[in-house]
Amino acid sequence: MKAIGLWGPSEVGKSQTLNLLIDLLQVATTSCEMPEPQPKGVDRHEVFTYKGFIVGVATAGDNKIIVDRNCVFFNEHNCDFVFSATRTKGESVDSFKNFVTKRNAKLNWVKRERNYSTPDDYALLQAQ
Numbered sequence: 001m002k003a004i005g006l007w008g009p010s011e012v013g014k015s016q017t018l019n020l021l022i023d024l025l026q027v028a029t030t031s032c033e034m035p036e037p038q039p040k041g042v043d044r045h046e047v048f049t050y051k052g053f054i055v056g057v058a059t060a061g062d063n064k065i066i067v068d069r070n071c072v073f074f075n076e077h078n079c080d081f082v083f084s085a086t087r088t089k090g091e092s093v094d095s096f097k098n099f100v101t102k103r104n105a106k107l108n109w110v111k112r113e114r115n116y117s118t119p120d121d122y123a124l125l126q127a128q
Contacts (some may be wrong), residue, residue, distance in 0.1 A: 001003070001079060001080055001081070001100075001103050001105040001106075002080070002081050002082075002105060002106050002108070003082045003083075003084070003096070003099075003100045003106065003107045003108070004081070004082070004083045004084075004086070004107075004108050004109075004110060005054070005080055005084055005086050005096050005097075005108070005109045006024065006061075006083065006085050006086070006087075006110050006112055007085075007086045007087065007088055007093060007109055007110070007111060007112065008016060008045075008087075008088055008111055008112035008116070009087065009088050010062070010087070012112045012113060014059075014061065014085040014112045015042075015043055015059040015060065015061075016037070016038070016040075017044065017112060018057055018058070018061050018084075018085055019037070019038040019044065019057040019084055020037070021057055021083060022044055022046045022057050022059070023035050023037075023038075025046070025048045025050055025055060025057070026046075028048075029048045029049065029050055030051060033095075040064035042059075043058075043059045043060035044057075044058075044059050045057070045058045045059075045069075045070065045073045047073075047077045047079065050125070052108060053080040053081055054077060054078060054079045054080045054081070055079065055080065055081045055082075055083075055128075056073060056074045056077055056079035056081070056082045056083070056110075057083045057084075058070035058073060058082075058083070058084045058085070059085055060085060061084055061085030061086040061087065061092050061096075062087060062092065063087075063091065063092055064090075064092055064094070064095045065076055066092070067084060067086060067091075067092045067095040067096050067099075068095055068101055070082075070084045070096075071084075071095065071096070071099040074099070075099075079093060084096055
């Protein structure tokens, strides 16, 4: 398993970025049209089979309880790749690290520093 932790303080767009990833995976795996951006505060757990890999994405990550739920979800779906939001430090980060370590998996951290909150910003994220 490979894990990506999207970390940073509140209100910098971690959930929005992961919601976009979900939308892009949905388009890639179903050939549907690109959905409208999720409203602020919408958190999701989704799993996809993409190019033969099971990919799990969890958009919430504010505290240990939420990250623990994300990890249970990833485990239940036997994900090859997992993406989860966490805070900058503390129990949510520790929880995700412990989950990954117990599976002898590779963990990459991606820092989220800027909030992409306008439609133009969302379009920029889509293009990346």
